[in-house]
Amino acid sequence: MNILLLAEHRQNRLAAHFPRLLTAARQIGGPITVLVAGEACLEVAYAAAQFSGVTELLLAEHASQKEGVAENLCALLLRLAPEFTHFIAPATPFGRHILPRLAASLQATTLTEIIGVIDATTFIRPIHAGNAHCTLRLRPAFTAHPLCLTVRPTSFAPTPTQTQPAPIQKIDGKAESDLSRWIDQAPRQEERPHLNSAQVVIAGGGGMEKAGNFDLITEAAHRLGAAVGATRTAVDAGLAASTQQIGQTGQIIAPKIYIAAGISGAIQHLAGIKDAKTIFAINNDPHAPIHTIADFSLTADLFTALPEILQELDRLQKE
């Protein structure tokens, strides 16, 4: 057993989920090599090497790896592949883009969106938007094939740091392909934290259609230092970006506090918030399913209740 863990990073910072992803790798067992591929990303390598259980860190710096282009990164991974039995990536847009490409190139055995590790060949993953969990075991006939896995970091506790950082080895990162060319990117226009790393998330749903915009939610998020999420209904209505969507077809989140504002609680949305520690809900329909899953729920009109709640919160926090 020899694990290669693919580290995600952006703007020269290691993704916050890395210590959680590492926990899943450690539960599988065996030495863990972390690959940091990019351009000028030494700081990312330093950050990843600090965590307990990292045996070695491979730093592959080259302009061709700068934007995480799948064709290039996959070519690099294929060069490293013979040395490893397990390839693990986060179940994020980054990992979901890269790992299946690698897996097919290797005709590897693949399992994605893992939320639990029973042993080195038995895993738990959600199906039907998390409305069921299935436990799958690798059939003995296929143990000789490499395993490619994506892991949902929110399902694992973070690994602590180690006193002696893992050694960093620089390798050739050059892997160019003419299949695809990166053009440009633009960040979302917001200063708030990202959905999947935020401690507090507030999300709006179909109830916001009445207002025609998300301003009320955005203001509340600003006040709470929260990330802004949305339901599929709100995304379909053009009130929020699809990257803000929480649920079956969007992001699965696990914040400390989740506030559902004007959200009825469709099965596919609830699938995305089940891991939230405390759920607050405000909805004017007393029969909305969100009330049954929320820890604290209020039946009220959102447009009057939310400003009231924020005002009261200000008063309480001043005390």
Add this chain to the structure above:
Amino acid sequence: MKILVPLKQVPDPAAPLRIQGDGLGIDLQGVGTLLNPFDAIALEAAVRLREAGISTEVVVVSVGPESWLDTLRTALALGADRALLVETNAPLLEPLPIANCLKKICTLEQPRLVLAGRQSIDSDHIQTGPMLAALLGWGQATFANHIELSSSALEIIVTRDIEEGWERVALRLPAVITVDLRLNEPRYASLPNILQARKKPLQRLLAADLGVDLTPRWEMINITAPPCRPPGLRVKNGQELAQRLAEKLAAI
């Protein structure tokens, strides 16, 4: 330009999910089916490209049982020109064998573009599109929310959702693209189109004849309902909710 759209039939997600008594499967008896919503978006994008004169033919393909013919007919009613069913009753079909089958179909059909849904909403693997791209040695763009293509183009420009916003990539054709929610809003099939679809070609072939190994590599140990949350508290007013929220915020 020929476009290939792989499709999957899925159980209606609005129906409550029932786990089989033996805990080894989902009880789908009496549950309606539909075209996987992401695949419907991919099909819509392909049909719009044909209507714009950029594509000449839209071919839909499924790897699944005979009962999926209904969904392929729906796709024909939604504007596909031709349908293929790669028939198999293999249980627990995994994404890699499906991608291997689709590769064979691409070799036969020679599409310039494959447009696929980002994931199916039942098994939620999120694998098949990029797997197919790898097997064909083509470029890939996943989670597309906008595509720009001209009929003479050698490349396609794709805007894709990423964690921090969006990015644009240019892919050399042929290529594989998986689509996200925001790309378009699929149309409904009109009655005349449903009737007309019956005349469109629908070809069946056997997965076994493609020479692809369909053996599942994973064994299902059990399926369980996710753990339930303890019952919550209904608060009386906004002040009480604010009070509880303040307590939880202070604990972070």
